[in-house]
Amino acid sequence: MSINFEALDLRAFLAVAEAGSFRAAADALALSQPALSRRIQRLEGLVGGPLLERTTRRVALTALGRELMPLVRRLLDEADSGLFGLRGAAGRGARVTLACVPTAAFYFLPAVIARFTEQLPEVRFRILDLSATEGLDAVSRGEADFGINFLGASDAAVSFDPLLExxxxxxxxxxxxxxxxxxxxxxxxxxxxxxxxxxxxxxxxxxxxxxxxxxxxxxxxxxxxxxxxxxxxxxxxxxxxxxxxxxxxxxxxxxxxxxxxxxxxxxTIGIVARRGRPLAPAAQRFRELLIETWADKVLADKVSVDRPRP
Amino acid sequence: MSINFEALDLRAFLAVAEAGSFRAAADALALSQPALSRRIQRLEGLVGGPLLERTTRRVALTALGRELMPLVRRLLDEADSGLFGLRGAAGRGARVTLACVPTAAFYFLPAVIARFTEQLPEVRFRILDLSATEGLDAVSRGEADFGINFLGASDAAVSFDPLLExxxxxxxxxxxxxxxxxxxxxxxxxxxxxxxxxxxxxxxxxxxxxxxxxxxxxxxxxxxxxxxxxxxxxxxxxxxxxxxxxxxxxxxxxxxxxxxxxxxxxxTIGIVARRGRPLAPAAQRFRELLIETWADKVLADKVSVDRPRP
DNA sequence: GAAATTGATGCTCATGGCGCATCAATAGCG
DNA sequence: CGCTATTGATGCGCCATGAGCATCAATTTC
Missing domain, CATH: 3.40.190.10 (Periplasmic binding protein-like II)
Known part of the structure; x- marks a missing residue:
């Protein structure tokens, strides 16, 4: 049987050990004190014994808690640096390549790129200012992450998410x-x-x-x-x-x-992307932001024109 | 901002990578396939990109997923061996020392020890068959984890949890x-x-x-x-x-x-334990089982006779 | 001895996670 | 090429869980 801890359990324990107080630790983790108290109790249940010796005025590690500390530090350090590194790799140095019909490029992109850059400033954009058919080909061949186009709705090789009429x-x-x-x-x-x-x-x-x-x-x-x-x-x-x-x-x-x-x-102008191929993280993130920004401004009912090949 | 993963997220990812199938991985983790699918999606959200490239018939790691694998393996290996080691320390080779008045020892202990041994067979017991005053002293001096006694209710150095009248x-x-x-x-x-x-x-x-x-x-x-x-x-x-x-x-x-x-x-016969000192895990577990077993058989209303020192 | 503060607990409620049913897509087979 | 079986994803409903609030008992300080 495996032990299904949560990172928040470990962080709660670490925070209490460092702060010497449940309340201070709760503040540090943006939790209420009762919520943190229960996190500690949950971890003690998982580990099988008390980790902290506490009165209403004093908190100290038990022997078991002292034994657990280095493991918790190591796990969280590795997890945080590793996962942040990966999340960073998803963003840093990344480049999003878009194949846009010119009218769409100037209408849709500036505001969304501005927003995106606030969050991931290091992601670069390459905008292929192409005709509709050329843009569709670029997406199909994988030369662009995705495109903004009015063609593609009936093309089985790509998915088409409408943005507006x-x-x-x-x-x-x-x-x-x-x-x-x-x-x-x-x-x-x-x-x-x-x-x-x-x-x-x-x-x-x-x-x-x-x-x-x-x-x-x-x-x-x-x-x-x-x-x-x-x-x-x-x-x-x-x-x-x-x-x-x-x-x-x-x-x-x-x-x-x-x-x-x-x-x-x-x-119908929409986002075309190659089927069956997940977007790279930055492109995916941009695509989501694009939809989020423009979906509210659809002038007509959003139409699902994406249909399977006969 | 920290990343609050759950161990089950990591186990889900590992299981899919090893099984090559969501369904097989779900079985391995005693989850349904939809539940596992969502765990993967949750981890992909935390990491910031797709970890698996999948169709309905094929699952493969993405580049990001391949990068994550060693980190997940390391984290789970460390967590499992570390936490199991601690949990084992809480149980294996442990000894519970009790200071009991004789009448209590023969009445209370046999059935509860039998039950306890089913769960933690390696825990050993040392029963100090002492008079009430000697038993109280043994608990106060830390020579016993806790005692079963009819004295102690008005002793500020110990807590007293009544079992029966x-x-x-x-x-x-x-x-x-x-x-x-x-x-x-x-x-x-x-x-x-x-x-x-x-x-x-x-x-x-x-x-x-x-x-x-x-x-x-x-x-x-x-x-x-x-x-x-x-x-x-x-x-x-x-x-x-x-x-x-x-x-x-x-x-x-x-x-x-x-x-x-x-x-x-x-x-009033009850459990006496030294105040302000958490019991070792096995003793704590036994104490809980004792209360659980005998609390239902209290002959009179349970009386709280534990009062603070003036 | 009184007051302030803290950890634990009871309670309520909103949310999250699960399984079921189902769909669309995929791969294999004839 | 069509059919079938299987799979991953999604909608939905239900139930358990986790959080915060209110409160209590205990502790420490003055």
Whole structure:
């Protein structure tokens, strides 16, 4: 039969021996005096005899207690230095590598990285600013600990934890006729030249798939490689653009405004990570902080889109 | 901040590592599989990272887990051998020394020693068969772990835990006139020759003190050193005797009978132990068993006669 | 002798740990 | 490739445990 002590039992004994008082020891361990008294009694039960000789005014070790002291010191020293060393190894010098679509990177990461750095200042970050498909590949190949992406929900090799629903919106100049409307229909966009990203872009694929379901065809006049270039052309007055909300200017912009489009088309942004492979401690910790920070801000019901391969 | 692990956490981890299976490890530790799974999760939380990489069919240590293994082995080995060594010291080769008045020794001890020996067969007993005053001195001087005595209740140097109230009764031959009565008064004893023990005897002192309060004088014809000799003289027909109930034959005796005497005079038999000095583990254990065995058989309400020195 | 302080204990309540039921995932086999 | 058996994880309910509060008896100091 093994003896199932708790570290707190040993710490209680050590604290009493060093403080010479149950009350002082209780304070040192953030316990009440009765709680500490019971811890000592529990240890005495485990060991099989009294460890302390005490009156209401005096505490001293018994012979058995004196015999136990070096063992308790050794056990706690080894446990503390060993476990702290391991916990430190989980953090110190560690690097978290993330594959993020750019819009997500700038929106999600700064505040969370700031919080994280308060707790584990030595962890470094490597942020792969990639397209959605490239980011997904990086996660699948193990080149990134995890990614923030809007693709992956139907990929069996990765898990997908949604963070939020990001709607596609119209971006146009303030003096554009459509700017006068509080919201626009997809049909309202027909008369105007549209600026879009390339057809291999994840956003483009997503949008066109959604619009096909709504029986809507878009007239693309300008095709660019990056979403930020889209906004440049809109600002120059060459057309309007349909962009994810997070890709548009946050807050007031002197020239560009955004308008919601109905019927509403959204993309789900979430955390993608390779299945069956635990994250390194620092990455795991960061992931938890990310979810903790943004889960409260989910704009729609959190949707579990993680489904097994057929 | 310290890490408050439990020995069971460490044992769970070790068991899984050795068994290669949560279920097998759970069996080894007499836990259910879910309980063991949670123990592992708890340890991973304490350490700050995953210790095991597992699917439903395969369990392997992570790098962090491999790093933790030697520390866990060392901690548990040290704790187990150290604590078992101490627990053994509490039991093995131990000797319990008791100072008992003879009547108590034969009445109280046999059954309890039998029970005790079932649990700790290697503990030896030394029973000092002493008079009450000698027994009290032996306890006070530390020559005995504790004593069973009817003196000591008002002695500040010892604690007194009552076990039972033992009344003084009349012992006479079956053919004696007093044997015809169901009970006798102290006055009924006046016409007869009394056999008693020496005036330095604790029983004698106790009895005379009690009778003085009842305004009763005794006519002692025979004075002997031991209570057992009293019974011999009664049996020989030389007189009657007043003895503690426990000193008289238990059960049927062909020649001697006992009769209760009114008003009732009793002595309180209890455990006396030196104050402020914890008992050695085996003695403490025996004392607990003694109380446990006999506390249920207290003939009168348990009386707390232990009072502080003025 | 009174007062202050301490360790132990009774009591209550919230929490934690366990086992059961169940699910999803995995591996083996046909 | 589909089916089956088994496993680790999780939700849930229940019960035991551990904590703090109130209080007591004992000790020490003044």
């Amino acid at each position: 990001d709607p596609f919106v119209l971006a146009c100049r303030r003096d554009h006729p459509l700017a006068a409307q509080a919201r626009v229909d997809w049909a309202d966009l027909q008369p105007y030249r549209l600026v879009t990203v390339g057809r291999e872009s994840g956003n483009r694929i997503l949008l066109e798939t959604a619009l096909a379901r709504e029986n809507v065809r878009m007239r693309w006049f300008y095709e660019v490689t990056h979403l930020s270039t889209s906004l440049g052309l809109v600002e120059a007055g060459l057309g309007v653009s349909v962009l994810p909300r997070l890709a548009t200017p946050q807050g007031e912009h002197p020239i560009i405004v955004t308008r919601p489009i109905t019927p509403r088309v959204t993309r | 033992d009344p003084f009764v009349l012992a006479c031959r079956r053919d004696h006139p007093l044997a015809a009565q169901a009970r006798v008064d102290w006055a009924d004893l006046q016409p007869y020759r009394l056999v008693t023990v020496g005036r330095e005897s604790g029983n004698r002192i106790l009895l005379e003190t009690a009778l003085a309060r009842e305004n009763v004088r005794m006519r002692w014809f025979y004075e002997v050193t031991h209570l057992s000799t009293s019974l011999g003289l009664v049996e020989a027909g030389l007189g009657v005797s007043v003895l503690p109930r426990l000193a008289t034959p238990q059960g049927e005796h062909p020649i001697i009978v006992t009769r209760p005497i009114t008003p009732r005079v009793t002595r």
